[in-house]
Every structure is written in C-alpha cells, then in structure tokens.
Amino acid sequence: MDANQASNGAAESVVPPADQAPADAHQGANMNGPEEENLLDAVGDSATRDTEAEDEIDEWELGDSYRRSRRKRTPQGDVYSAARSGDVDRLKYLLHEEGVDINARDKWDSTPLYYACLAGHEDITMILLEAGAVCSEYTFDGDRCHYAALNLRIREILKAYEQRPPPLDPLQLDLRECFPPEGDPCWPPDITFSFLGSDRTVGAHRAILAARSPYFSAAFAGKWRGRDEVRLASPRLSYSALVSLFQFFYTDRLDVAVDEMEDLARICRQCRLPELREKLEAEKNHQKYSDMKWHRLHQNLQRRFVLQASSLSEPARLNACLGNILRRTGGLAATSDVITDRVGDLDFSDAATPSSSRDDFADVILATGAARKFRAHKVVLAARSEYFRARLSRTEGFKEGLVPDPDGSTLPVLTLNDVSPEALETVFEYMYTDRVTSVDPGLVVEVLDAASQFLLFPLKRAVADALLPGLEAANVDELCHWLLVADMYGVARLREFCLNAMANNFEAFASSAAFQAMVKELPPLTEFVDATIRPNKPEVAVPRGTEERNEESTNVLEDLREKWLEFEGGELEERDKHAAEFDRRMTDLRNMDPREPSDFSSAD
Incomplete structure (x- = not known):
C-alpha cells in the first residue's frame, strides 16, 4: 500500500487508470463574490517577505533496478498519462514543444506531479520539479504529492526541491531584482504607494505596473499623472496582498498566503486581471476542501498558494505584456505578423502611437546617431544590462542631455554611436520579451557585437535560436x-x-x-x-587558492x-x-x- 492519504482519509495502493479518479478527487467550482469597493483609490505600502532558501539540489542517482523497470509508452497521451506511466520522451515533448501547464489539474483535481509521485517515477518527478511544478507541503497540490509519494525516496526529492523557489526565466529573474523580497532594488522606484493610517510604503515602477494592469495604465495616464506618491485610502486594502500582486507583476510567480487570497481577488477585480482572479477563486474552493485535514496536521503553519507563469495564457505573461508596451513606444517593427509571433495572439488595437509618455510611460530616449530615436524604460534597461544600469545611474540628477516630451516632461537621452537602429531593435526585442523571433543574417554580427558591448550575453543564444532554422539548407x-x-x-x-x-x-x-x-x-x-x-598523467597537487586550469x-x-x-x-x-x-x-x-x-x- 502506498503512502497516499487523501483529504477524505482514503488510501490507494495502485495508480488509478486513465478512466478512474484518484481516491481523494473532488470537484471545485468558482465562486463569485459580491462587488467590492474601489480599494486603490489612493493608498500604498511596502514591506518585504522572506524568500525560500535557494539551496543547491544535488544530482540524484537512479538505481540500476529502477533503470531496468519497464515503462508504458503513451505516444498520444496527455501530460497526466505520461507522468503516470513514466514516459519520459512524451513528457519532454509536451513540456518543451507543446508548452503544457504542468501545474494544471485534471478532472479529478490531480496534477502531473501527483501522478508521478503516486507511481514512484523518480526521473519524471525531477523533470516536473525542474520545470516548476509546485511541491511545497504548505500548498494544496504539494501536500497531496507528499502524501501520495510511493516511497521515502520520492519524499526526499520533494523535500529537497521544496527548499528553493521554482526556477525563473532570465527576464523574470532580472526584473525580480527591481522588486526584491528583501534588500534594496537594483533600480530605484519611480512611484510609491502608502497606506492610510500606516507608515509602511511600497515602491514600484510605473512601466511594469502599467504593462501588467489596465487599471494602473489608465491611472498613471490620468488621475495619478505626474505623481511620485499615491496614498491609498481604503482601510480594507491588504498590504501583504498588494505586495504579493506586485511581486507577481515583476516575476510571473504568485506566492500568497491562503488567508490573503480573498483580499487579493478583490484587488485583481479592480486591476482588471480576470484570468488571475478566476484562478484565485477556483483555488479558494480547493483550500476549503482541505481545511479540516490541514488544521488537524499543521495547526501552527500558514498555508500558501503558488501560481507559476505556465498556468497563465500567453497574453497574460510578463514577456507579452512588456512586448505590448514596447510596441507602444515604436521600438519594434509595426507589422502585425512580427508582433503576433513574438508575444502571442494579442490585440494591439488600443496601442497608441509613440507620441507621449501618457501612452508608453517611457522615461529615457536612446539615440543611434541622427538616424532614429528609441523611447525606452529605465527599469527594463537597468534590470537587463549592467552597461545601461551604469550609464543611466550617471544621468540621475543632471539637467544636461534632457529633451522635452510632448506631455510636458523632459527625458534624458543616451547616444549609442556603435550600433545601427536595426540591430538595436533586435536588442530591444530581447530585453523586453526574452526572445528573438527572427534576425536578418546580415545583422547577426552587429547584434552579437551589441550583445558583448551591452553585457547581454544570453542574447547570443537567442540570436542563434532565431538563426539556426534558416541554416538547415x-x-x-x-x-x-x-x-x-x-x-x-x-x-x-x-x-x-x-x-x-x-x-x-x-x-x-x-x-x-x-x-x-x-x-x-x-x-x-x-x-x-x-x-x-600516451603516458599517464601524473597527479599534480593544485595549491590551495589557485584556480585549476581547464584543459x-x-x-x-x-x-x-x-x-x-x-x-x-x-x-x-x-x-x-x-x-x-x-x-x-x-x-x-x-x-x-x-x-x-x-x-x-x-x-x-
């Protein structure tokens, strides 16, 4: 009998077939709460939360007997059947080619990681965890995985991965430094929110908030235009829920206490984030189902809800939102085909012409000689490139090099003499969207030069990814x-x-x-x-403190x-x-x- 103890107390001894529900399956339903007051009518706050320890995960050795175990092939199966049967090839195809959501639940409210743990597939478990599957014991899905683990080995793997946050893509990893859970941001905020009757504040960046939320975009272009501080007036606005939402804006990863989910859902309603709000409402039902078991086993621990970017549709993700705001600046080609390929099936009908910071919230201009000027955002440039971070920091507080903006403000200008407008457009595409959809072979060398100059070394791999399909012939x-x-x-x-x-x-x-x-x-x-x-290589002791030469x-x-x-x-x-x-x-x-x-x- 395996170790799976479901929320209703049942135990399972075998992996359920595709047409049979797990013993602890239950059905969740969305609940629509009543209309709420306007929580963001001027208030704000800033505090930091402890992050999970980023411990290094040792490589796990799979035993010979485990390697010899026969696996069922599922050439047409979904991610759940691939995880349940141990089909590594099918699972990798679904993850890398189809981009399936590894934290999505099936009709029995079970995730792929649950089936992998229940069946005792160590390699499948590690693949899912490396891809960002939620395994924290203090979440609904993670708790089920721990109890479903077939053996102690699976539990050890879950515990090891639980000690670190799921991996972030380079764009999210860089922007997280602008809104860190603790410590100083790599680039100072340009807007501060404070709460009524509290001395706590939250510092953020207009460009990021406006890119992720239509509410903030309209507010910064309208009633909050020109303001450096916004004092939020609603006493019902939760500080920790707002901080969790801002962290989601920067990292595409939501980590919120279950007790704060209702407050966060109300904020999402006002910020016009329907997809995120629906997921929060659905999760509230799952959490209610497990309340009795949780209070019995973990009376002094706080439950949390973790949502990964893979659970969101493409238009709702960070790179798509930043690609949208970059499109407004005119920093990318205006052809609809390029935009659709780059950031998914988005609607740019409301994207304004790059004439005013009321539309694109740009706060810096990059000039490539007299050929072309690019409107950009300091927070993105500073987060992605140490070169731009250093140059931008030297412009702070100086009046020289400022040009008037159509909305009445002034913007600093950085001149780049060694890069063409076409190459800089490719650089911008990578900095804002973390990808390069296509590249002219005649520009490759110049883009690689720019990647070295701007210290954007991952851009080289993105250029190679875009170039290789054309080299097959x-x-x-x-x-x-x-x-x-x-x-x-x-x-x-x-x-x-x-x-x-x-x-x-x-x-x-x-x-x-x-x-x-x-x-x-x-x-x-x-x-x-x-x-x-060939003589045997003699053993040579390397003095302590000396780097061993890589031969x-x-x-x-x-x-x-x-x-x-x-x-x-x-x-x-x-x-x-x-x-x-x-x-x-x-x-x-x-x-x-x-x-x-x-x-x-x-x-x-």
Whole structure:
C-alpha cells in the first residue's frame, strides 16, 4: 500500500487508470463574490517577505533496478498519462514543444506531479520539479504529492526541491531584482504607494505596473499623472496582498498566503486581471476542501498558494505584456505578423502611437546617431544590462542631455554611436520579451557585437535560436562563415551546429575553397599523441587558492576532429590512426596554394 492519504482519509495502493479518479478527487467550482469597493483609490505600502532558501539540489542517482523497470509508452497521451506511466520522451515533448501547464489539474483535481509521485517515477518527478511544478507541503497540490509519494525516496526529492523557489526565466529573474523580497532594488522606484493610517510604503515602477494592469495604465495616464506618491485610502486594502500582486507583476510567480487570497481577488477585480482572479477563486474552493485535514496536521503553519507563469495564457505573461508596451513606444517593427509571433495572439488595437509618455510611460530616449530615436524604460534597461544600469545611474540628477516630451516632461537621452537602429531593435526585442523571433543574417554580427558591448550575453543564444532554422539548407561557404562567427563571439549552440554539419559531410567540406580558407585562418592543431604511447598523467597537487586550469579543448579544428572521430574514428589504435590522418589532411590544407584544386579523398 502506498503512502497516499487523501483529504477524505482514503488510501490507494495502485495508480488509478486513465478512466478512474484518484481516491481523494473532488470537484471545485468558482465562486463569485459580491462587488467590492474601489480599494486603490489612493493608498500604498511596502514591506518585504522572506524568500525560500535557494539551496543547491544535488544530482540524484537512479538505481540500476529502477533503470531496468519497464515503462508504458503513451505516444498520444496527455501530460497526466505520461507522468503516470513514466514516459519520459512524451513528457519532454509536451513540456518543451507543446508548452503544457504542468501545474494544471485534471478532472479529478490531480496534477502531473501527483501522478508521478503516486507511481514512484523518480526521473519524471525531477523533470516536473525542474520545470516548476509546485511541491511545497504548505500548498494544496504539494501536500497531496507528499502524501501520495510511493516511497521515502520520492519524499526526499520533494523535500529537497521544496527548499528553493521554482526556477525563473532570465527576464523574470532580472526584473525580480527591481522588486526584491528583501534588500534594496537594483533600480530605484519611480512611484510609491502608502497606506492610510500606516507608515509602511511600497515602491514600484510605473512601466511594469502599467504593462501588467489596465487599471494602473489608465491611472498613471490620468488621475495619478505626474505623481511620485499615491496614498491609498481604503482601510480594507491588504498590504501583504498588494505586495504579493506586485511581486507577481515583476516575476510571473504568485506566492500568497491562503488567508490573503480573498483580499487579493478583490484587488485583481479592480486591476482588471480576470484570468488571475478566476484562478484565485477556483483555488479558494480547493483550500476549503482541505481545511479540516490541514488544521488537524499543521495547526501552527500558514498555508500558501503558488501560481507559476505556465498556468497563465500567453497574453497574460510578463514577456507579452512588456512586448505590448514596447510596441507602444515604436521600438519594434509595426507589422502585425512580427508582433503576433513574438508575444502571442494579442490585440494591439488600443496601442497608441509613440507620441507621449501618457501612452508608453517611457522615461529615457536612446539615440543611434541622427538616424532614429528609441523611447525606452529605465527599469527594463537597468534590470537587463549592467552597461545601461551604469550609464543611466550617471544621468540621475543632471539637467544636461534632457529633451522635452510632448506631455510636458523632459527625458534624458543616451547616444549609442556603435550600433545601427536595426540591430538595436533586435536588442530591444530581447530585453523586453526574452526572445528573438527572427534576425536578418546580415545583422547577426552587429547584434552579437551589441550583445558583448551591452553585457547581454544570453542574447547570443537567442540570436542563434532565431538563426539556426534558416541554416538547415545552408551551403558549405555559409557554414564556414558561421563557424568563424560563432567561434569569435562564443556562440556555443551555433558553433556546435556548424561542427556537426561539417563532421557529417566532411569530404564535401574538405574539397571546398571556403573550408581551406577557414583552416588557414584558424589556429593550427596541437600535436596528436597516439593512445598506445600516451603516458599517464601524473597527479599534480593544485595549491590551495589557485584556480585549476581547464584543459578542455577550445580549438575549432580540435573540436572538429573529435566530432569527425565520433563518426569515423573506431576504437583505440584505429581511432588514433584516423586522428593522425585528419591532422595530416588539415596540415596539407594549410600548406596548399589557394590556386591549386583541393582533391581530398578517403584515406588509403
């Protein structure tokens, strides 16, 4: 019998089939509360909450007997059947290709993690946890997973992951530093909310609040225009609920005490966040169902509700909302196809022309010479790039370099002389949406230069992701060019793609003039040592405090040799002979006159 103790006290001994409900299943229903007063008629607050310890999770070793266990394949199954049967391939496909919500409940109110724990699949459990499945014992779903765990091993995994918050994407991770649970923000707030009859305040940023909530967008453009502080007047407004909502605005992750859910739902009603409010109302029903069991087992602990970004529709997520406000500034191409591909199926019919900060809430202008000016937001630039954070901090308090804005204010101007408007548009797309949907091959080198200049190193991978689909049909000359570019700028994924293509079609590449020119440009191969005479590496003690040297190859030709040997090398001495032949051919290419035809055939 397994350890699953459902809320009604029942126990289960086997995994329920697809057409049978778990023993503790129950049905939830949304409850619509009465109309509430306007809670945000001028008040505010700021306090910080403790965050979960970000302990490192050790790698879990799966036993041999577990690896040998047979799994049922579910080629057409949903995420619940894949988790229940232990189909790793199907689960990964659903997570990475279909983008399913891993915290969604089925008709029996069970999550994929619940089924994985109930069936005792350690690898499935870890995949779901790494993807952001809620496992906290102090939540409704997490509590069920702990009690459903088939063995102590599953419970140990849940406990280990419970000690850290779920992983955040780079955009959410960077913006969290602007509204941290504790400590000072990386960029000072430009709007402060205070509560009536309280000395607590909450500092935030107009651009983020306006991007996430239509209510704040209208308020900042209307009744709160030009104000640095807003004093909220409603005595029923919960400070902690408002802070939880603001943290959700910055991170796409909601973590709220169950006791605050009703207050937060009222705030969501006024902020015009129907999707978030519906999820809160539905969760309130689940929490009522487990009240009796909770008070019996955890009388002194506070229950919490955790909502991940994957539970939201695409238009309601942070990158889509920031893409919308960037669209208002005119910082992206105005074609509807580009916008739809980038941030989902959004309605930009109300997006105003970039003529006033009443519409886009821009507070800085980036100028690329005399060609084009981009309206932007300091909080996004400072959060995503240390380069812009340093430059913007030097403009604070100075009157020089200010230009008038149509709404009567003045905006600072940062001049960027080393980047074209087209390349900066791609940089902006990444900074606001965490992705690059498409990139002109002629702009790739300039965008990679900008990524290095602005210290936006993850942008290089985003550029590679956008470029690679177009390289499937690339010719020899193009792949040689992109390999040199990838090696120069350290774009690992693009480099790996080119090396694999060359290793798979080595003879075609070796006979081309472009490959010969590339070999001449690259550093030469190091001397190859045959395996039969290779001496054992002596043990050398590294002095304490000295960084041990990483001896892994970074030479392009050496990496190409290793890739080619994976296909042609064989084993032991045969592999060494093939490696020596590869070195000889590279040497001949380096010494060959460019006017001579290169005719390399297979080794004799």
